[in-house]
Amino acid sequence: MSSENGKTQGEAAEPPEQLALIRKTVRKAKVPRAKPRTWRGAALAKELPVARVVVNKGVLHLDQYFDYAVPEELDAVARPGVRVRVRFGAGAHQVRDGRREGGRLIDGFLVERRAESDYQGALAALADVVSPEPVLGPELLALARAVADRYAGSLADVLQLAIPPRSARAEAKASPEPLPPPAAPGPGSWTRYERGPAFLDSLAGGGAPRAVWNALPGPHWAEELARAVGATLASGRGALVVVPDGRAAARVDGALKAVLGEGRHALLTAETGPEKRYAQWLAVRRGSVRAVVGTRAAMFAPVRDLGLVAIWDDGDGSHSEPHAPQPHARDVLLLRAAHDRCAFLLGSTSCTVEAAQLVETGWAKPLAAGRDQVRAAAPLVRTVGDTDLARDEAARAARLPSLAWQAVREGLKTGPVLVQVPRRGYVPRLACQRCRTPARCRHCAGPLEAPEQQELRCGWCGRGAADWHCVACGATRLRAQVVGARRTAEELGRAFPAVPVRTSGRDHVLDTVPGRPALVVSTPGAEPVAEGGYTAALLLDGWAMLSRPDLRAGEEALRRWIDAASLVRGQGEGGMVVVVAEPTLRPVQALVRWDPVGHAQRELAERAELGFPPVSRMAAVSGPPEAVEAFLAAAELPADAQVLGPVPLPVVRPGGPFRPGDPPPGERWERALVRVPPGNGAALAAALKNARAGRLARGGGDPVRVRVDPPDIG
The missing domain is CATH 3.30.70 (Alpha-Beta Plaits)
Incomplete structure (x- = not known):
């Protein structure tokens, strides 16, 4: 029975809002899978007219694929992997009177072509194909998805890290023809390691060994990496090596040229410039080059038939990406080794707890030299503790204990001497001379400084502190907590007036220094390589590195010390290292024994008891x-x-x-x-x-x- 307004009684009983919801639901249920429509009479692709796109928006709630229609004029170039431009945002998929509404043009990557879309509505069309060059292959897409999931990030953010910016001129240039696989190189200095030659043989035979390599000190590590790459190429597979900085990349680049010759590898670093780097990256993606060495971003390099991934000095902070989702190169390479079932090599003169865990779990095998080889290659290490400093007149005069003075004098007779200082600059930070409590401003808690013998003042607010006294013990005398590299260089210049003094730090990093007598003052990580090796090294203010409020303070201090000491000649050639730190501390003892692996194993055991990473x-x-x-x-x-x-x-x-x-x-x-x-x-x-x-x-x-x-x- 109908009511006066034509509705049945049952319909009248339903509130208007509920009726609208029911009708909307019924309409949705009857809509089949959406097929692309045309706008302004434009025809769409006849086959696979739907393009699935990942848009360049790194926000997490948009971390999904979006479907777009493929216009007929873009059908030939809209292939999976190419860069595209699409309308995105409010109204991008809305159509009124045959015209698209809203949305702005943004970049994206075409992932696949499909016959139908799951989207319940009309699809906007691809605005343009930026380049017909397919840069996002299925392997790289799968890796980027795995990295995004592991680090709670978005796929778009990972792809921004993985694929370098486009250069049209680089794309227009043809990549070189791939060279045939080289002959497997000889083991060279790998014979110093108990399982070194067997590791290379496995790579050359197409195997996938996984090893944590504790490299001997000295200059041979770059050549040893190059021989591992050469053995992998000889099997017809590709290789990828990630190093912490451009200086290390240049050393491996030179070693690869010496071992394999020109044209067999690509160098991917920021120093090469965007166009050249993109051209090198394209050569790798196209299969013209099968080996890559580079810094952090090279961890995503699309190497064909990947047979080996290697990382050098995984404890270096440069391997940790500062941009979202902040992946670590070591973990990305571990994902690649598992996904591609290829060989894995983690090498360093030191050893991180993560590397120790790989060996502890049996996922990787240790690759190390015997103790006789270690003693022959490592320098003699001596220590100077607080008790020695307190009664040493030379130390009070110029921060150099008598043992350090002797090491410097003897070393300068035959070559350069390295001095490692934990801080750059000139202004010293101050602490109480009696209890070493840091000197802080009473107004803002900033650090107190005394630049170039001026009056005591705060480094943050600039206020003077002439009447300072220690809040912990009441003492009024101060000592330099950490003296910067420039001031140390000035003091050493006065102590050794006839010897040239050179500095290397963040503002000006030296790559190499001649083998002539000189004093080289450097901050950690900026030590230049000396021709023929340093005759001696002084590691000053070791307590400052060990006292950082960080779980990794001991591990990081030992890594910095070993990196510097590895540049010093071996004991047989008279090389000596003097570290100014408390001799009884575990990292100092590990340096004296040259046992970074044992130190990492003990750290790992303690973290397992406490439930700290990498165990958790x-x-x-x-x-x-x-x-x-x-x-x-x-x-x-x-x-x-x-x-x-x-x-x-x-x-x-x-x-x-x-x-x-x-x-x-x-x-x-x-x-x-x-x-x-x-x-x-x-x-x-x-x-x-x-x-x-x-x-x-x-x-x-x-x-x-x-x-x-x-x-x-x-």
Whole structure:
């Protein structure tokens, strides 16, 4: 029966809002899979008219593929892997009177072509194909997806790290023809290692050995890496080597040219320039070059038939990417080794706890030399502790104990001497002479300084502190906590007036120095290579490196010391290293014995007892206190997750040094650590990613930063 307005009684009983919802639901249920439509009479591709695109938007709630229609004029060039331009944003998929509404043009990558779309509506069309060059292959796409999932990041962010910016001129140039596989090189200095020749034989035979290589000190490591690459190429496969900086890359580049000749490898570093780097990258993707050596970004290099991935000095902080999602080169190469079932080589003169864990779990085998080879290649290491410094007149006069004076004088007779200082610059930071409590400003808690013998003042607010006294013990006398490289060079210049003094640091890094007598003052990581090796090395202010509030302080100090000491001649040639640090400390003893592997194994055992990485998986959540609390409450963390903290983060002063991950200057942030047992890292990353995506989709509020496997949890 109909009512006066033509509706049945049953219909009239339903509220208007509910009726509208029912009709909308019925219409949706009747809509089949959407097929691309035409606009302005433009025809679409007859076969596979749907393009699945990953857009260049790194926000997590948009971490998915989007479907677009393929116009007929773009059918031939819209191939999987090419760069495209698409309309994206509000109204990009809405059509009215045959015209698209809204959306802005952004870049993306075409992932695949499909016959139909899962999207329930009309599709916007591809705006343009930027280049017909396919740069995103299925292997690179799978790797980028795995890295994004591991680090709770977005696929678009990883692809920005993996694929260099386009250069049209580089694409227009033809890549060279691939060379036939070379003959396997001889073992060379790999014979110094017990399993070295067998490792090369396995690579040359097409095997996939996995090894943690504790390299002997000296200049041979670059050539040994080159021989491993040559053995892999001889099997008809490709090889990838990742090193921490351009100087190391240049050394491996020269070794590869010497072992294999020209044209068999590509060098991927920022120093080569964007056009040349992109041309080299294209040669690798096209298969013209089968070997790559490069810095951090080379971890994604699309090497064909990958047979070996290698990383040198994995403890160097340069291997940790500062941009989202902040992957570490070692972990990316581990993913590639597992996915491609290829060989893996982690090499260093030192040893990280992550490397020790690979051996402990049996995933990789140790590759090391016998103790007789170690003693022959390593320099003699002597220590000077606090007790020695306190009663040493020479140390009080110029920060050089008598043993260091003797080592410098003897070393300068036959060659250069290296002096490692933990800090660059001139201005010393001060501490109480009696108890070593850092001297702080009473107004802002900034560090007190005395630049170039001027009056005591604060390094942050600039106020004077003439009446300073120690808040811990009441003493009024100060000592230099850490003296910078420039001031150390000045002091040494006065002590040895007839000897040239050279400095190497962040502002000016020397690659090499001649083998003539000279004093070379360097900050950690900037030590130049001396022709023929240094005759001696002084490692000053060792306590400053060991006293950092960081879980990795001992490991990092030992790595820095061994890196510097590895540039010194061996004991047989009279090489000596003097380290100014407490002799009883574990890292100092490991340096004296030249036993970085044993130190890493003991560190790993202690972390296993405490449940710290790498035994567990951990993530850091930082932001304003209220935002961190709300984020952790909303995140659906695994049942066995433990939340440690939150604790306040140091406030970054305006104009001060800023590192990736620091809070904005002047703001008060907190950080919480979320820990899960082994095997639950993927669940933790997924939970954090979903929580961030939901927060962003709702409009967010205060920012919250998430970092999986943070390198610093001190």
